[in-house]
Amino acid sequence: MVLKHGDVIGLEDRLGDHLPELQSPLADVTVGRALDMTGGLPPDTRECLTLLGLSVYTETEAGQLLDYLASLKRLNFDAGSEISYSNTGYRLVEAALERKGFRFNDFVKSDIAQQLGIFMEAPDVWNDPVAGLVPGYWKSGEKWQLSSAGLHISASGSLTGSGMALTKWAQALVNGEGGPFKGLLDRLSADRRLSDGRVTGYGLGLRRNEVDGKRFVGHGGSHPGYKSYFLLDPTAKTGMIVVSNREDANTYKMARDCMAALNGLSLPETNCTIPDGLYVADSGPFWLEMRNGIANWLDSEDTLYDIGGGWFSSLSPSSPVRLRWTGTELEGEIGYVSRRLKPVKVEPLGHELDGHWQAPSYGASFDIKDGHLIMGIGPTRRAMPLEDLGQGRALFTLHDGPWTKRVCLHKLQDDRIELVLSRARMIEYVR
Template sequence: MPAMLNWSAAAEATKSLTDQWKANEPGGAVIGFDAEGIRFAQCGGVENLNTLAPFSCHSVVRYASVTKHAFCAMVLAHPDLISLEDRLGDHLPELQEPLASVTVGRALDMSGGLPDVRECLSLLGLSVYTETQAKDLMSFVARQTRLNYPAGTEISYSNTGYRLVETVLERKGAFFRDFIRELAHSADASFDAPDVWNDAVAGLVPGYWHTGEKWQLSAAGLHISASGSLTGSAESLTNWLRALMRGEGRLAGVLEKLSANRPMADGRMNGYGLGIRQSRLGDRLFPGHGGSHPGYKSYFLLDPETQSGFVVVSNREDTNGYRIALLGMAALLDLPLPTPSTALQDGLYVSESGPDWLEVKGSVVTSLDADETVYEESNGWVSSQSASQPVRLKMDGDNIIGEVGHAPRRYLPVTPQTETMPNSQWVSPEGARFDIEDGHIVMGVGPVRHRMPLKPLGDGRYLFTLYDGPWTKRVCLHQLNENRLQLVLNRARMIEYFSR
């Protein structure tokens, strides 16, 4: 028997968070819906700080990575052009190994080990604001000869697979923008998919981030790709998701295929499907996905059993759409929320070898600069309950053991270090360079020359913090030998530099 739906409790639960969107600040919209239609809609804040027009369910935003499931629907709709079992190199002959042997399915389900282009650019010293074009980015990927990890052995979020598969389809004459406009029209939705940030989009509201002192307009220079190009309103996304759950006509069985678990190389199942991840409440799983562009946040969470769901969109950087949707679903179905855990001892940890590091602060675990809240499990274990960044850890004496991204990990506490890197100059085959000067890494030129202190972790590993507009990134510098090192972030672990 379908669960009883308590829409008043769901509305009350989400309102406790949306009420924080003040009338003179950027805001957002939250919609609760089922097969009968919209059950409640809450809006707060403004869609534009210049006009102070209130945010509404019709305000058009960037959905960011909520795009992914819609693009995967396009992939499934073209079996004559591409298969999930195809090697990327079968369609993109310029790719080198091992990237060429990554399958389309692994490129889309986050198990391919493909380095994320945007984080690669950060490690080359290029700002989030630096403009890049699709052709040049494809050439950059084609020059790469390393994965983050062997395909199928881990899960780590990356947008690059979507960029590559979109390139395949475009070379065969199939374009995401055309596909989604047509499909959305049949679902009574209105979508667009611009290629770059500065493309004109009807009704698009600005996105904002807070400097700590004031709100500022967001921007990004990266060619967006079908990993995150979709735009639309909260209402349009709701109508689309209702049609997807109904599964009629061209959408028959699509949601089930998108949200199905996929196997890792060792046969274990991965909770990240094709642009959709599974979230747990109690003993049940709910398909959904989030999105994050500078100044925009979005999330959706579905319950196909009751044909209900939640949509969250926002034009402010600090919105936690996942938290809002999860609160709504828990209240709607009277399910328990997971309990955040502090079973891990606070501190900074590092692997016995290699660049892997971990920081614990309360119930937040940061692995290679990717943050996840961890929740209580039995026998001292904690889990992120995240399909896109799975973490399962426990204390082992003073050490931490378990898995990150489904891969085994063992971390040791970082002890005080006196190790320093000698002053030196380093260059990348891509033309980037930096200097080591008196315990600092110095990147950039002129007024954007940044001097960042290096924190030693031992055994030729150091952390430094890179500030880039709305983003703060902690990078691991890992010295491989006297003349070679790599800079490492969670989504890009293969950018190398050589001593001059």
Template sequence: MTSTASVNWQAARSAAAKIADRWNQPGEPGGAITLFDVATLQGEACGGLANLTTKEPFAIDSVVRYASVTKHIFAALALLRSDAGISTDDTLGQYLPQLKAPMSQVTVGQALDMTGGLPDVRETLSLLGVSVYNVTDAATLIDFLATDGSLNFPAGTEISYSNTGYRLVETILKQKGILFEDLLQRHIAQPLDIAFHAPETWFDIVPNLTPGYWKSADGWKTSSAGLHLSASGSLTGSLRSLSSWLQSLLKDSGPGAGVLKHLSQPRALNDGTPTAYGLGITHSQIGRHQLLGHGGSHAGYKTYFLLHPEHKIGVALVSNREDTASYTALLEVMSALLDTPLPARSTALVNGLYASQAEPYWLNVTDGVASYLGAAENLYQGEDGSAVSLSAHLPMRLQMKGSAIEGEIGLAKRYFTPIEPNDCLHLIQGRWFHPESKAAFDIEGDKLMMGVGPLRASGTLTSVGQGRLLVSMPDGPWEKSFCLYFQGYNVQLISNRSRVLTFRRDECRISWEPTA
């Protein structure tokens, strides 16, 4: 049972209440936080609205999209409850012969532990100009993945987040006639009497679903997304239901029996370097306390949970607003609960834009936040004086080396120097196309133009030297950032989760003149 002498429930309730109170702004969405041990909800804090139309207040029974919190539940069901006979040592190609090498050679374990180098489908589509709102289905996405087989990096050489592995493993189960929703109802929802569901699209009916919201320049907007959800992030439910499931994990009995032990087993790179990401479960640390958890982010929804298996306690958060910093918020609550301060934020890295020399990678540092290939992490003071992230799926350990920055990102060694811009725009004007997908973009002056007709979007270009330009342009509720790496008549498109697309210069010139 929980050692109540070692935790401070009152301090944690106060911390949760302060976070929830920030959502209590007129006409704004909100969220909720729970604190629990194996038997009891020890506290809850709610703020903001569940529905901006009806003005219904947000509560722990408000139904939301859990997004990537789905991952550990799917991994548990697929590996422990499905009777599918899948091993983490099996390769994806054993079950999906349509995949090409090297993708086909990625193991199931690597696909689920973020070391597989699998390009993320959503981010790859975005680089092709496919909007977050465009509708796609499961079968065509698998066909899309099977057309190439390229990886972001050799499997097992670094860690980098991608949803694709979970999509592929779900496809393996489907081919065996096993559906995620059926497993979910039989092994978790019905035994615990909770309302978990796994819709496959954004447009499927989910009972009592709370809308998600994002804030544009002219106010709050209702979120939506067209991508087939997959078991990487399809789960829906309330915070109360999620807390019940997490209590089952902490009890290590009933539906949660053996799950945490199995999913949190140490994983490693090919060279033996241990990672902090298990199978849909992350390892993190506050002081001497070892925590397990995971987060989720869909357009307009944020989710996170942190568990302390030794003390058998946990905290969880759900929100229906895009701007919620869920991980940071729960770190504050868990810090109060354990009466253990978080490490101090670090500003040791000098603000600026940096680029690597040998690869088309970049790092943007702004007031203690490091954005690597467009993915940002807060930096904290490491014990060795380095600036570190507390992220398991994007670990950073960096320090200044003169005017340069060196260290590790994703457990791979990285070295960055301040950018040295060059004027290459006049050399790359015109159309660039991707033969396999028929996608294209145009460089017109200092802008990148992508899309057709009224959907044509414009991105700003920033030189980072050596034939590389950063692009920043809107993608629904987000701003997407990627690099153009020019090599003769080819250009690679590089982002945090997708580094496999190569466009070519369109040399075709068609002129038209009226006949006399």
């Protein structure tokens, strides 16, 4: 949609040029970086709301969320220095285009659905009726639950349609058919770079996936109870579509394994020998847990694959992890940033952070008492044990419907802390 309307919004434009209410440094992020995951935008609105105590089920509207984003004054990281998956850039660019008279759902209907003779819809909220949409499910203990969510969805993940509709759209992309699809796959997957010139492997909403030396292009999506992925071979003009209405489906792995079988490719080996346990950086809110070959970085999980020489990689352009164990510490890169992480043993938290903590601008608060973080009101009030990681850091686990979040509390000053998740690293509270 941005590529079509390049005369009114350019990839090198500042977001603030089109959304003047945004404050620096958010306003200074370019449209291109907002879309290629290198903008450091306070990344995922949903995760920001989690850190303010709002549930996945809490209803929010587009205007409310834009006002909230306009109040923010911190990025996750300096734009162009790192890559970390974020939906906020797509939300902001959608808002900018809408102000110029171009609605995302209108574009979906005119430039995709009508062109291909399929049904596709981009609803604004979860409760908008969508013809033919089956319920989504997530597993709670031994029971399956119907999924739902309250967040205004936005162009970052509002596209709905059947598996066949997605197939026809992917076919149009990979075949480069006339009209709006000619050359579009190449433009969406073209190289994007960090500030230092390194290619990231993530384009404008499409990511590169390499299997046994062969390059594919694709992307996935997820909402509570729904998962999808498409993976395309631009050379052979083949592809695989996977859609699921259950939370536990690994749609990327299904698509990858099928494309590997189709092409006679060897799948990557895990064989990860990095010791299980928690690791932390010397400073900052940065932690990682290894468990059975899966790296959990700030609550974002990736399987690590053996790439030789003692190195293990996530093989993911949107959440790149490349690490090795030296015998005393982990070294490597996460998000293309150099990291050294040392083993740590958790201890119960003492009383130094006890008290009432507030985010005054948002009316959010919690208490810390006797080694627990206490958040919520009435029957939703819960006490979550804090695990001390040292250097003013502690972890706690927050359960919210289908999701379980491990949050890092990081002390900035004696009476000032931040709560940190991979996609939201800038929510501050004061005592």
